Amino acid sequence: MTSSASALGSVLAAEGSGGDGFQAPTIAEFYPEPIAEFSILGVAFEITRITIISWIATAAILALLVLAVRKPSIVPGKMQYLGESGYSLIRDGIARDVIGPKGLPFAPFLASLFFFILANNAMSIVPFFQISPNSKFAWPLVLAVIVWVMYNWVGIREQGAGRYFKDAAVPPGVPAAALILVTPIELLQVFVIRPFTLAVRLFANMFAGHMLLVVFSLGTVYLLTVGNFSVIFSPFAFAMALAMTFFEVLVIILQAYVFTVLTATYLNGAVEPAH
Amino acid sequence: MNILAAESANPLLPPVGEIIVGLITFGILVFVVIKFVVPRFEQVFQARREAIEGGIERAEAMQAEAKAALEQYKAQLAEARNEAASIRDQARAEGQQILEELRAQAQAESERIVARGEEQLATARQQVVNELRGQIGTLAVQLAGQVVGESLADDARRSGTVDRFLAELDGMAAGSPDGRTGGATSVSGSTR
Numbered sequence: 256m257t258s259s260a261s262a263l264g265s266v267l268a269a270e271g272s273g274g275d276g277f278q279a280p281t282i283a284e285f286y287p288e289p290i291a292e293f294s295i296l297g298v299a300f301e302i303t304r305i306t307i308i309s310w311i312a313t314a315a316i317l318a319l320l321v322l323a324v325r326k327p328s329i330v331p332g333k334m335q336y337l338g339e340s341g342y343s344l345i346r347d348g349i350a351r352d353v354i355g356p357k358g359l360p361f362a363p364f365l366a367s368l369f370f371f372i373l374a375n376n377a378m379s380i381v382p383f384f385q386i387s388p389n390s391k392f393a394w395p396l397v398l399a400v401i402v403w404v405m406y407n408w409v410g411i412r413e414q415g416a417g418r419y420f421k422d423a424a425v426p427p428g429v430p431a432a433a434l435i436l437v438t439p440i441e442l443l444q445v446f447v448i449r450p451f452t453l454a455v456r457l458f459a460n461m462f463a464g465h466m467l468l469v470v471f472s473l474g475t476v477y478l479l480t481v482g483n484f485s486v487i488f489s490p491f492a493f494a495m496a497l498a499m500t501f502f503e504v505l506v507i508i509l510q511a512y513v514f515t516v517l518t519a520t521y522l523n524g525a526v527e528p529a530h
Numbered sequence: 531m532n533i534l535a536a537e538s539a540n541p542l543l544p545p546v547g548e549i550i551v552g553l554i555t556f557g558i559l560v561f562v563v564i565k566f567v568v569p570r571f572e573q574v575f576q577a578r579r580e581a582i583e584g585g586i587e588r589a590e591a592m593q594a595e596a597k598a599a600l601e602q603y604k605a606q607l608a609e610a611r612n613e614a615a616s617i618r619d620q621a622r623a624e625g626q627q628i629l630e631e632l633r634a635q636a637q638a639e640s641e642r643i644v645a646r647g648e649e650q651l652a653t654a655r656q657q658v659v660n661e662l663r664g665q666i667g668t669l670a671v672q673l674a675g676q677v678v679g680e681s682l683a684d685d686a687r688r689s690g691t692v693d694r695f696l697a698e699l700d701g702m703a704a705g706s707p708d709g710r711t712g713g714a715t716s717v718s719g720s721t722r
Contacts, residue, residue: 300550327573329577366568370559391541392541397553397556458542
């Protein structure tokens with residue numbers, strides 16, 4: 256039984272016992288019962304519904320991409336055109352335009368990032384899955400840490416460790432007196448805040464989106480079954496659930512794009528010495 | 531993790547196992563995309579760029595070729611025009627020459643015809659003169675014989691008279707180009 260279903264169960268139970276009103280969904284939404292549990296080298300693994308969803312999403316986007324490049328030709332077919340459009344958006348629109356001429360080698364990584372986030376975000380509105388793995392902090396955290404390691408490594412490689420850390424701590428053109436404020440802020444920003452906000456932005460969007468959808472969906476059911484005149488409000492809750500679903504589509508695409516653009520911006524800062 | 535435990539869980543502190551699973555999932559995607567998907571896309575982009583550039587190059591080459599051909603045709607046309615003009619000039623000159631020649635030939639022919647006619651005329655006249663000379667002699671003798679009777683029958687005298695008359699006649703003919711008139715004059719003269 257999924258957590259949403261158990262929440263639905265508790266809504267119906269509350270109605271049955273004539274009890275204590277609407278049971279709002281809780282954080283338990285995001286902690287479904289594990290399907291399998293095992294331990295390797297002392298690390299506990301839980302394979303849950305959300306883990307499976309992540310695999311399905313990743314496998315699906317990979318299948319689409321491989322299908323797109325299965326028979327590459329100069330005049331693309333439908334699948335190839337779709338794949339090319341997605342890849343070109345990242346390669347030309349982000350890697351080349353945000354990072355510059357040095358950005359093209361990062362295009363494959365940025366494209367992987369974009370496709371992964373997009374596919375996993377999309378699971379939040381796919382029927383029967385309806386929860387995004389990115390609403391579990393582990394996924395955005397993994398991505399953000401990879402990005403963090405990458406841009407620092409690129410910065411050290413391109414500018415040299417001394418130059419890179421010095422520029423990060425002491426931005427050029429800042430008056431010496433202001434450094435007492437600027438240096439801690441800059442260091443905190445580059446090495447802590449950037450990866451943290453990157454991860455939290457994606458996580459919070461998907462988390463909140465899922466909560467909104469669940470609240471309005473359960474609300475629709477509750478209002479239908481509570482058994483008095485509040486039935487007439489049920490369609491409003493349903494309309495809101497629909498509207499939030501469309502809004503979620505926007506968030507899915509936008510967050511994938513924003514994550515990729517910000518990654519490219521950080522990489523740009525690492526590739527080009529600060530002015 | 532059961533639901534009661536989840537109630538107290540901090541969503542910002544994910545379990546390590548979940549992080550590892552996410553890492554592996556993303557790692558697989560990155561591997562496939564970098565290893566298989568992007569190279570194919572880049573290959574297609576490259577092929578497309580080359581196809582377009584090749585097409586432009588081919589079009590430029592074709593245009594240059596067409597231009598060269600046009601130049602060549604123009605040159606050939608000008609040459610042909612020049613040639614035609616020179617042929618025309620030559621033909622005109624030749625025609626002129628042929629005309630001159632024909633004219634000269636005709637002139638010569640006509641001159642020749644005129645000359646022969648004159649010659650024939652002269653011959654005929656000589657013939658007539660010779661013929662007339664004999665006849666006139668005979669006639670004159672007959673006439674004289676009839677006029678003076680038998681007195682002049684003597685051959686010797688008669689021939690002397692005739693010879694003298696003819697010599698007189700010849701002298702008159704040499705004096706006047708018109709033999710007939712001269713003859714007639716001589717005849718009338720000898721008659722007197």
